[in-house]
Amino acid sequence: MDVFEAIRARRSVRRYKPRPVEREKLERILEAGRLAPSAANRQPWHFVVVTDPSVRDELVMAHERDQFFRSTGDLLRAPVVIVACADRKRAWVRRDGEEYWKVDVAIAMQNMVLCATEEGLGTCWIGAFSPEATRKILGIPDDIRIVAITPLGYPDESPATSDRRTMQEIVHYQHW
Amino acid sequence: MDVFEAIRARRSVRRYKPRPVEREKLERILEAGRLAPSAANRQPWHFVVVTDPSVRDELVMAHERDQFFRSTGDLLRAPVVIVACADRKRAWVRRDGEEYWKVDVAIAMQNMVLCATEEGLGTCWIGAFSPEATRKILGIPDDIRIVAITPLGYPDESPATSDRRTMQEIVHYQHW
Numbered sequence: 001m002d003v004f005e006a007i008r009a010r011r012s013v014r015r016y017k018p019r020p021v022e023r024e025k026l027e028r029i030l031e032a033g034r035l036a037p038s039a040a041n042r043q044p045w046h047f048v049v050v051t052d053p054s055v056r057d058e059l060v061m062a063h064e065r066d067q068f069f070r071s072t073g074d075l076l077r078a079p080v081v082i083v084a085c086a087d088r089k090r091a092w093v094r095r096d097g098e099e100y101w102k103v104d105v106a107i108a109m110q111n112m113v114l115c116a117t118e119e120g121l122g123t124c125w126i127g128a129f130s131p132e133a134t135r136k137i138l139g140i141p142d143d144i145r146i147v148a149i150t151p152l153g154y155p156d157e158s159p160a161t162s163d164r165r166t167m168q169e170i171v172h173y174q175h176w
Numbered sequence: 177m178d179v180f181e182a183i184r185a186r187r188s189v190r191r192y193k194p195r196p197v198e199r200e201k202l203e204r205i206l207e208a209g210r211l212a213p214s215a216a217n218r219q220p221w222h223f224v225v226v227t228d229p230s231v232r233d234e235l236v237m238a239h240e241r242d243q244f245f246r247s248t249g250d251l252l253r254a255p256v257v258i259v260a261c262a263d264r265k266r267a268w269v270r271r272d273g274e275e276y277w278k279v280d281v282a283i284a285m286q287n288m289v290l291c292a293t294e295e296g297l298g299t300c301w302i303g304a305f306s307p308e309a310t311r312k313i314l315g316i317p318d319d320i321r322i323v324a325i326t327p328l329g330y331p332d333e334s335p336a337t338s339d340r341r342t343m344q345e346i347v348h349y350q351h352w
Contacts, residue, residue, distance in 0.1 A: 001178060001179060002177055002178060002179075002294060003177060003178075003179055003182045003290045003291050003292065003293070003294040004204060004207075004208060004291055006179045007208050007211050007212075007287050007290075007291065008211060008238065010211075010213070010214065010215060028180060028319075028345075029341065030224060030347055031180075031310070031343070032179075032180060034185050034340055034341070034343060034346060035183050035184060035186075035340060036183075036286075037186070037188060037289075037301050037304040039301070039304075041305075041338050041339070043340065043341050043346070045346055046346050046347075046348065046352075047346060047347050047348070048348045048349075048350075048351070048352055049347060049348065049349050049350075050349075050350060051349065051350070052350045054349070055350050062263040068271055077212050078310045082242055083297045087259050092303065094303060094304060095244055096307065098303070098307070100303045102279050102282070103278050103279075103303065103323065103324065104278075104282075104343070105279075106278070106279040106282035106283055106286070107282055107285075107301070109283075110212075110260070110283045110286040111290075112184050112232065114179045114183075114287075115183065115212075116182065117179070117181055118178060118179040125283070127215040127268065127270060127274070127279065128215075128216075128270060128302065131272065131274070133248075138233045138335040138350075138351050138352055140352045141350045141352065144352075147279065162217050162286070163212070163217070164210055164211060164219060165219050167203075167206065167207070167210060168242050170219070170223060171206055171222075171225060172222065172224045172225065173215050173224075173225050173226075173227065174224075174225075174226060174227070174231050174314075175223055175226045175231070175314050175315045176226070176314055176315045176316045176317065176320075
């Protein structure tokens with residue numbers, strides 16, 4: 001699948017088949033994340049990969065118990081969950097204090113998302129997760145930031161594209 | 177070019193040929209950015225696309241004058257420069273105040289970077305830019321954040337891959 005085709009085909013998949021993800025595909029997806037560029041090549045990312053159903057269920061239940069994150073719990077019901085984290089101490093910071101760890105981790109995650117699409121697998125970028133519950137269940141150290149989560153598995157639905165703003169709204173030539 | 181191949185082939189290109197970028201390719205790349213997913217589908221991105229050499233030269237010179245950003249000035253010498261911005265007011269924020277505009281813009285930018293790679297074009301993620309100079313030259317409003325910049329053009333060098341941390345250092349199964 002070519003890049004543009006993968007970008008166009010990607011959907012936020014919220015229902016997954018129980019069919020496991022092949023180890024080889026999962027490793028290829030993680031490799032896509034590993035190869036991402038990052039500010040000053042600091043690579044501040046860590047990926048916690050949950051394939052054990054009992055750990056996954058802890059994440060599902062903790063989110064379902066929280067009214068704000070109920071729908072997130074439901075969409076974590078996938079054979080694999082990838083939790084993308086940042087080691088803020090390791091990341092590059094610009095002279096004016098602007099931090100790049102969120103950008104770096106987002107680049108790596110999008111590489112994984114597009115690679116998964118190519119492999120016929122679904123994903124869903126999630127920012128609406130509970131950092132406290134996720135940290136506790138997965139034993140993520142206090143100084144590590146959790147940036148985003150995605151389920152990973154074979155899609156059990158074919159969602160339509162969501163709307164996008166027009167080019168005229170978002171592209172400016174020469175000046176704003 | 178398939179997705180994994182593009183991820184592997186991408187390099188941070190710092191020298192560009194003067195050959196212009198075809199309008200059709202540029203528009204396809206911007207479309208790749210437009211189609212990115214974003215938190216709550218808020219699409220907080222704006223792209224300022226500089227193709228006018230006099231505007232580009234203003235960016236180059238402003239960065240070269242600043243000791244901290246001198247090398248950035250040099251690498252902006254490309255036929256196209258894309259400045260990726262975020263409208264923070266438009267972006268989604270989690271209940272705990274965590275903001276996602278950097279993540280959203282990074283996703284869109286990486287879509288563009290991979291699409292450019294597929295089109296045979298080079299890019300280079302830049303965080304080491306002067307927000308003040310860039311804002312002033314391009315007339316970017318005060319409430320808009322500048323997240324990253326990339327030059328875009330036909331590569332005039334073939335850089336080697338940079339080092340990456342091993343899988344063992346960055347991947348954790350089930351728990352951290």
